[in-house]
Amino acid sequence: MKAQKFALVAVVCALAAVLSGCNRLKARDHLNKGVSAFRNTQYQQAIVHFKTAVDLDPQLLNARLYLATAYRQQYIPGGDSPDNVQVGKQAIASFEDVLKMDPKNETAIASIAQTYYDMKDFDKAKDYQRRRLQVEPNNPEPYYWIGVIDWATAYPRAQKVRNDLNIALPADPTKPDILPPIPDKQRAQLEQENTQVVEEGLEAVQKAIDLKPNEVNAMTYMNLLLRQKSEYAQDAQSRADLINQANDWIEKAVNIKKQAAAQASAGAK
Helix, strand or coil: CHHHHHHHHHHHHHHHHHHHHHHHHHHHHHHHHHHHHHHCCCHHHHHHHHHHHHHHCCCCHHHHHHHHHHHHHHCCCCCCCHHHHHHHHHHHHHHHHHHHHCCCCHHHHHHHHHHHHHCCCHHHHHHHHHHHHHHCCCCHHHHHHHHHHHHHHHHHHHHHHHHHHCCCCCCCCCCCCCCCCCCHHHHHHHHHHHHHHHHHHHHHHHHHHHHCCCCHHHHHHHHHHHHHHHHCCCCHHHHHHHHHHHHHHHHHHHHHHHHHHHHHHHHHC
């Protein structure tokens, strides 16, 4: 009797193994079909194949990653329609599923950070850029994006103050860098609101430049963040010094671009 039971168990296990193997083969087939559809920008069709692949083989990480990426491709950055927001949330949830299997997956972390940024959820976007740094401490890109997020947080505050006071434009059109100073009361409030985020941003983009010395995008945001710092500087000389520093970074970025263009032109001959 025991022998029969063991034999039955063995048969069931064998069948389960066969079915599991078949499911894995089917999952890979759907993954391949999904990748083909994805490459042809047929994202809805790709999503169907990737979801089927995940159902057949929940451990197939690439299928989960492609599924999340397909959702991400359908999201329109900055679009605030309910349907578009839902697609963005689907993409984030799907990338989170990837992280449950692979907590250090760089693509998933970066994609969530970018999606939150595009949805203007800057706090969460920054959290995931910091998470990237735990995985990629020597990658300049997360530092750059922290600087971008900090500028995107600080700039609207200063711009609102200027718009409210009707001092958003330079007093002298021939000197567009020199904006009228913000009155002391509003300047002090802006200093309180923006100092921490601007200093964090400056430190982050400086780190990006340290890691990648010719990173012109980081230099551009160094310029923008210095201009934000000048908005709440306490005296005219401090404001002018910060503007000059900002201009120096722009000049450096322009020169690097010119050198790269010249080298590319020389290499093409």
